[in-house]
Amino acid sequence: MAISLIFLSFFLIYGNGVLPIEASHHVYRNLQTLSSHSSDHQPYRTAYHFQPPKNWINYPNAPMRYKGLYHLFYQYNPKGAVWGNIVWAHSVSKDLVNWTPLDHAIYPSQQSDINGCWSGSATTLPGGKPAILYTGIDPNNHQVQNLAIPKNFSDPLLREWVKSPKNPLMAPTQANQINSSSFRDPTTAWKGKDGYWRVLIGSKVHTRGVAILYKSKNFVNWVQADHPLHSAEGTGMWECPDFYPVRNKSPLTTGLDTSVNGDHVRHVLKVSLDDTKHDHYLIGTYDSAKDIFTPDSGFENSKPILRHDYGKYYASKTIFEDGKNRRVLFGWVNESSTKDDDIKKGWSGIHTIPRTIWLHKSGKQLVQWPVVEIESLRVNPVHWHSKVVNGGETLQVTGVTAAQADVEIAFEVNGFEKAEVLDHWEDPQVLCGRKGANVKGGLGPFGLLVFASRGLQEYTAVLFRIFRYQNKNLVLMCSDQSRFVLLFYQTLLLVKLEILQNLSLLFMQI
Numbered sequence: 290m291a292i293s294l295i296f297l298s299f300f301l302i303y304g305n306g307v308l309p310i311e312a313s314h315h316v317y318r319n320l321q322t323l324s325s326h327s328s329d330h331q332p333y334r335t336a337y338h339f340q341p342p343k344n345w346i347n348y349p350n351a352p353m354r355y356k357g358l359y360h361l362f363y364q365y366n367p368k369g370a371v372w373g374n375i376v377w378a379h380s381v382s383k384d385l386v387n388w389t390p391l392d393h394a395i396y397p398s399q400q401s402d403i404n405g406c407w408s409g410s411a412t413t414l415p416g417g418k419p420a421i422l423y424t425g426i427d428p429n430n431h432q433v434q435n436l437a438i439p440k441n442f443s444d445p446l447l448r449e450w451v452k453s454p455k456n457p458l459m460a461p462t463q464a465n466q467i468n469s470s471s472f473r474d475p476t477t478a479w480k481g482k483d484g485y486w487r488v489l490i491g492s493k494v495h496t497r498g499v500a501i502l503y504k505s506k507n508f509v510n511w512v513q514a515d516h517p518l519h520s521a522e523g524t525g526m527w528e529c530p531d532f533y534p535v536r537n538k539s540p541l542t543t544g545l546d547t548s549v550n551g552d553h554v555r556h557v558l559k560v561s562l563d564d565t566k567h568d569h570y571l572i573g574t575y576d577s578a579k580d581i582f583t584p585d586s587g588f589e590n591s592k593p594i595l596r597h598d599y600g601k602y603y604a605s606k607t608i609f610e611d612g613k614n615r616r617v618l619f620g621w622v623n624e625s626s627t628k629d630d631d632i633k634k635g636w637s638g639i640h641t642i643p644r645t646i647w648l649h650k651s652g653k654q655l656v657q658w659p660v661v662e663i664e665s666l667r668v669n670p671v672h673w674h675s676k677v678v679n680g681g682e683t684l685q686v687t688g689v690t691a692a693q694a695d696v697e698i699a700f701e702v703n704g705f706e707k708a709e710v711l712d713h714w715e716d717p718q719v720l721c722g723r724k725g726a727n728v729k730g731g732l733g734p735f736g737l738l739v740f741a742s743r744g745l746q747e748y749t750a751v752l753f754r755i756f757r758y759q760n761k762n763l764v765l766m767c768s769d770q771s772r773f774v775l776l777f778y779q780t781l782l783l784v785k786l787e788i789l790q791n792l793s794l795l796f797m798q799i
Contacts, residue, residue, distance in 0.1 A: 338641060341380075341636070343635050346638040347363070348408045349361060350363055350606070355417075370634070399435070401427050403426070403427065404425075407425070419438070420438050431460065433472075434472075435453065437452045453509065467492060468492065474529045478508070481548075500530050521588035524564070525562060529605070535616070537652055558570065558584065567596055567602070571584035572584065599718055602621070602641065603620065621639075645657060700735060707731040707732045708762060738750055
């Protein structure tokens with residue numbers, strides 16, 4: 290783990306000079322590793338996140354659960370640590386934590402995908418049979434949509450996939466006026482009350498981002514709808530769209546099959562913006578009779594569009610897991626290393642820890658939490674009793690020096706009348722930039738200093754502030770990396786905020 294390079298510690302901080310806070314937490318040291326490939330010679334490889342032993346990885350594709358196993362497919366270059374030669378690699382797991390790689394599932398072999406097998410999604414057809422729709426690159430470098438199904442449905446590993454002889458099933462033509470270089474990444478399909486399957490394809494028309502809608506009775510013959518499900522001017526290419534229902538009535542955390550609609554349902558449209566390299570989502574209403582999605586607040590609104598994650602995070606995809614009645618979110622992290630560095634170390638890219646995702650009780654945003662299975666990695670717990678942290682005080686949490694730690698912490702805060710007032714809505718990411726760990730506020734900052742060296746010359750602050758906006762208390766959560774020099778991907782930090790008041794979450798960034 291190369292711990293000798295830096296002394297990793299946790300410190301409690303409270304940057305305001307007036308109000309005391311009380312905090313307690315548990316720290317689990319020496320979490321079991323997810324990867325057998327981590328070693329002293331690879332100090333920057335992950336310990337918890339999914340990644341193959343070597344080479345380039347990007348978007349997660351078609352996650353599914355079949356015959357008791359989780360399946361994860363992913364964009365992969367079998368020939369090197371940079372993008373290119375893309376195939377669908379394939380791994381399976383019993384618990385979303387420990388993964389076993391299998392042979393590649395989909396690779397160029399037809400005219401419809403001879404220049405590459407790009408992103409797509411899985412749909413469970415009647416009888417519990419999975420099918421994959423994916424983007425292929427044809428000999429003219431046009432983006433087209435293809436179908437693959439398992440060769441042997443009795444094989445729980447789904448080791449072999451057969452492509453439809455009718456591929457491509459959807460293609461750009463002069464008649465449908467689709468840009469052949471902007472037509473990719475089919476979603477999981479859903480079935481309407483009329484018995485027709487529906488799927489979205491990401492696209493653009495000039496600068497307008499578009500979710501093109503196709504319909505099919507048999508999942509083979511697809512017809513483009515008269516209008517897109519949704520579009521927005523000035524947003525550019527919409528990659529990796531995701532469209533799914535969430536409950537707006539208790540129990541909110543219960544996931545829904547992608548085809549569900551009704552009074553107890555809202556819908557989420559997620560798009561990955563190629564121009565910004567961020568994932569954004571809209572919450573709204575889906576009119577299944579007219580096949581139109583109407584967001585509560587769209588891209589044209591003055592407020593920033595919500596994101597699943599405010600760090601490096603892209604091409605996310607969700608699945609509904611009926612066995613546990615939850616919706617699980619997968620995403621890709623593109624590292625900040627250079628091409629030369631990637632080639633030298635022999636790999637590039639990771640996937641985030643799978644997260645359960647659901648609608649917040651306010652109905653205005655989604656909330657998420659790492660899947661409960663990740664807790665199976667916890668060993669050697671360290672308990673730290675409740676303490677009062679006064680303004681300007683820093684306390685070291687003793688007994689934690691490992692590069693791998695899972696932290697649960699609860700803050701009890703009082704004096705809400707001291708909270709700063711926000712006169713107008715401000716982009717939370719910009720606000721985090723202005724209100725770093727060293728900027729004192731009315732109520733905050735308070736939180737943790739992680740990756741901390743002796744003497745605190747280097748650290749990363751995970752901090753909270755409380756604001757007053759439109760007569761409501763809002764929590765701003767930031768990670769301030771301005772004094773962060775050395776990064777260890779092995780560290781997992783899960784912070785549970787339990788402020789004992791009725792607060793709304795404004796922003797999260799870790």
